[in-house]
Amino acid sequence: MTDFDPVELKRIRWHSRRGLLELDLVLERFLAQRFDSLSPAEMSAYKALLELPDNDFLDVVNAKMDLDDPEVMQIVEILRAI
Amino acid sequence: MGVPVRRFDAVIVGGGGAGLRAALQLSESGLKTAVLSKVFPTRSHTVAAQGGISASLGNVQEDRWEWHMFDTVKGSDWLGDQDAIEFMCRKAPEAVIELEHFGMPFDRLENGKIYQRPFGGHTQHNGQTPVQRACAAADRTGHAMLHTLYQRNVRANTQFFVEWMALDLIRDADGDVVGVTALEMETGEVFILHAKAVLFATGGAGRIYAASTNAFINTGDGLGMCVRAGIPLEDMEFWQFHPTGVAGAGVLITEGVRGEGGILLNSNGERFMERYAPNLKDLAPRDFVSRSMELEVLEGRGCGPNKDHVLLKLDHLGPDIIKQRLPGIREIAIKFAGVDPIKEPIPVIPTCHYMMGGIPTNYRGEVVTPKDGNHESRVNGFFAAGECACASVHGANRLGTNSLLDLVVFGKSAGDSMVEYIKNEMPTWKDLPADAADRSLARIARLDNQKNGEEVTDVRTAMQRTVQSRAGVFRNSANLALGVTEIKEVAERAKVMQIKDKSKVFNTARVEALEMENLIEIAVATMISAEARQESRGAHAHDDFPTRNDEVWMKHTLYYGENRSLTYKPVHTKPLSVDYIPPKERTF
Ligand SMILES: Cc1cc2nc3c(=O)[nH]c(=O)nc-3n(C[C@H](O)[C@H](O)[C@H](O)COP(=O)(O)OP(=O)(O)OC[C@H]3O[C@@H](n4cnc5c(N)ncnc54)[C@H](O)[C@@H]3O)c2cc1C
Numbered sequence: 001m002t003d004f005d006p007v008e009l010k011r012i013r014w015h016s017r018r019g020l021l022e023l024d025l026v027l028e029r030f031l032a033q034r035f036d037s038l039s040p041a042e043m044s045a046y047k048a049l050l051e052l053p054d055n056d057f058l059d060v061v062n063a064k065m066d067l068d069d070p071e072v073m074q075i076v077e078i079l080r081a082i
Numbered sequence: 083m084g085v086p087v088r089r090f091d092a093v094i095v096g097g098g099g100a101g102l103r104a105a106l107q108l109s110e111s112g113l114k115t116a117v118l119s120k121v122f123p124t125r126s127h128t129v130a131a132q133g134g135i136s137a138s139l140g141n142v143q144e145d146r147w148e149w150h151m152f153d154t155v156k157g158s159d160w161l162g163d164q165d166a167i168e169f170m171c172r173k174a175p176e177a178v179i180e181l182e183h184f185g186m187p188f189d190r191l192e193n194g195k196i197y198q199r200p201f202g203g204h205t206q207h208n209g210q211t212p213v214q215r216a217c218a219a220a221d222r223t224g225h226a227m228l229h230t231l232y233q234r235n236v237r238a239n240t241q242f243f244v245e246w247m248a249l250d251l252i253r254d255a256d257g258d259v260v261g262v263t264a265l266e267m268e269t270g271e272v273f274i275l276h277a278k279a280v281l282f283a284t285g286g287a288g289r290i291y292a293a294s295t296n297a298f299i300n301t302g303d304g305l306g307m308c309v310r311a312g313i314p315l316e317d318m319e320f321w322q323f324h325p326t327g328v329a330g331a332g333v334l335i336t337e338g339v340r341g342e343g344g345i346l347l348n349s350n351g352e353r354f355m356e357r358y359a360p361n362l363k364d365l366a367p368r369d370f371v372s373r374s375m376e377l378e379v380l381e382g383r384g385c386g387p388n389k390d391h392v393l394l395k396l397d398h399l400g401p402d403i404i405k406q407r408l409p410g411i412r413e414i415a416i417k418f419a420g421v422d423p424i425k426e427p428i429p430v431i432p433t434c435h436y437m438m439g440g441i442p443t444n445y446r447g448e449v450v451t452p453k454d455g456n457h458e459s460r461v462n463g464f465f466a467a468g469e470c471a472c473a474s475v476h477g478a479n480r481l482g483t484n485s486l487l488d489l490v491v492f493g494k495s496a497g498d499s500m501v502e503y504i505k506n507e508m509p510t511w512k513d514l515p516a517d518a519a520d521r522s523l524a525r526i527a528r529l530d531n532q533k534n535g536e537e538v539t540d541v542r543t544a545m546q547r548t549v550q551s552r553a554g555v556f557r558n559s560a561n562l563a564l565g566v567t568e569i570k571e572v573a574e575r576a577k578v579m580q581i582k583d584k585s586k587v588f589n590t591a592r593v594e595a596l597e598m599e600n601l602i603e604i605a606v607a608t609m610i611s612a613e614a615r616q617e618s619r620g621a622h623a624h625d626d627f628p629t630r631n632d633e634v635w636m637k638h639t640l641y642y643g644e645n646r647s648l649t650y651k652p653v654h655t656k657p658l659s660v661d662y663i664p665p666k667e668r669t670f
Contacts, residue, residue: 010588014245014267017121017299019129022333024298025418054129055225062413 100468158477306600327433447496478620
């Protein structure tokens with residue numbers, strides 16, 4: 001995670017607070033279990049996911065929708081399984 | 083003191099539906115308007131609203147605002163203020179059409195008009211027959227509303243302060259509101275936002291309960307700020323519960339599951355709703371099902387190791403029906419309950435959904451408190467709208483889809499009142515008091531210096547357990563009295579909460595501690611208000627006082643934080659233009 005300074009990591013954590021409870025719950029688990037061990041590339045992919053509107057993000061997590069970027073999809077797979 | 087000051091005509095705290103609608107009125111009238119939000123506005127909790135927004139457009143079936151008004155008054159169990167209810171229901175069609183003109187993508191009929199769905203509690207001819215009154219944008223109504231209003235505000239030059247957390251309300255020696263203090267999360271700096279008028283639109287506080295459908299952001303900051311600034315909270319004993327939230331998670335399982343034949347079971351495997359509601363069984367009204375579920379748990383027939391929930395069984399429907407007719411439910415159950423409903427029942431409990439009480443306002447969005455014998459004296463410069471406000475249109479129980487309506491109608495009305503106030507009464511800013519930021523700075527300093535204190539998560543858990551077990555869907559005197567004692571103990575622990583991370587920049591631990599200081603005020607207000615109300619009305623179901631008592635209790639509660647005391651004020655029985663709708667028994 002050398003590419004991300006601690007402040008950026010905290011910002012990403014805050015951006016994991018969403019408007020939908022379902023997402024809060026999934027991302028809370030993700031932050032507790034996986035966040036600290038993400039590689040820089042994975043962290044960038046997670047950041048990209050956080051840019052999605054909440055409803056799309058939930059559809060992605062619930063496997064109703066996939067995304068094109070394979071690196072982002074790797075994080076999505078973690079979120080789907082968590 | 084070296085706290086930087088920024089000046090605006092109007093400061094709006096909250097970028098959900100209510101805050102955005104109000105901001106639009108102000109910006110479009112040329113006033114310099116700031117909107118603060120803890121998160122990006124379109125991620126406000128309004129995004130969660132799926133069901134729709136009500137308005138008597140009559141596009142599908144004949145409808146009238148008077149019938150909408152009747153349903154709302156009845157839904158409120160006669161605790162709603164009838165002037166505010168008339169105002170909202172009359173304005174509803176215009177408000178929805180305005181959203182349509184703003185570009186909100188409502189579902190449409192073939193003739194191009196807005197489609198309207200059926201929804202519980204919406205009727206024609208004052209309760210006679212169901213009517214289709216809910217307007218929706220697919221299952222994304224809240225999302226569509228937020229995006230539409232946000233874009234409009236950008237065009238109108240509203241200034242957004244995203245990831246700014248308002249900390250405290252600033253009142254001067256006259257008691258007038260002259261601004262707020264706020265924390266810029268990015269830098270950890272505290273600012274004073276000096277304003278001619280301030281509006282709170284900070285949303286609900288469902289996180290005081292252990293079981294809540296609300297996202298983590300719903301910490302009721304506006305209410306906490308009011309309590310600290312000496313402004314009372316109205317009707318805090320009234321919280322709406324949804325019967326089927328996933329136990330331990332809160333995520334909603336829609337009513338549709340029971341509609342398709344899902345049934346509720348206790349630990350003996352008994353379909354207990356047959357006992358409580360021999361006709362409607364599992365499809366009895368929400369509050370009735372919730373209460374029956376809670377009774378089963380209280381009487382020891384709950385399921386699981388802690389005997390704290392019941393089971394929603396649907397495996398008998400077969401995998402095809404579950405997959406075809408109830409899409410999404412299986413995923414929710416697997417993800418949040420860890421069970422596959424095709425094989426196993428889902429653990430569910432009644433779950434806190436909506437806060438009917440809040441900051442006392444009138445239908446103009448002005449915050450009003452008792453003063454010199456007047457029950458509703460205006461707090462100059464202070465306005466509130468949305469779930470944090472109590473106008474009061476929802477009274478003791480909110481009707482589905484009336485909340486989104488409340489946001490836009492009272493958001494706009496409050497915005498108009500602010501424009502008027504600023505233009506007619508506040509040509510310039512009132513002076514800031516010398517100690518404007520002291521309270522906020524002291525709160526932060528205490529957190530930074532606290533040693534040997536309590537962890538925020540421990541205090542939060544204790545609060546949520548207390549409120550859930552003592553002021554849940556089913557209440558009684560003994561339990562409520564215990565709850566008051568217990569929540570006061572938790573409040574003492576909250577005074578010594580500590581955080582490990584003392585850094586300034588983007589310190590989310592600090593933000594969560596500050597939020598917790600708001601939640602605990604609301605939890606105390608809820609317990610004390612609930613303990614005092616000796617009747618059953620709407621969402622306040624009291625075992626020792628099982629009926630509504632209009633003679634004594636048709637009145638609004640006001641809770642004051644300083645000495646944790648209560649006063650009461652009358653319900654408005656005079657609508658604006660139509661006849662009073664006198665109380666009746668609420669039967670279905
Ligand atoms: C799952 C679910 C489904 C629902 N469905 C419907 C429905 O179909 N129809 C309906 O009518 N109602 C529905 N409701 C209720 C309705 O969604 C809410 O009551 C409503 O959206 C609240 O809007 P608001 O503008 O008052 O607050 P919110 O949308 O919650 O916005 C609050 C804003 O205040 C900001 N804020 C809070 N504190 C601070 C602070 N200290 N500093 C700065 N900013 C702050 C937040 O960042 C946010 O921008 C539903 C509720 C839930 C939980």
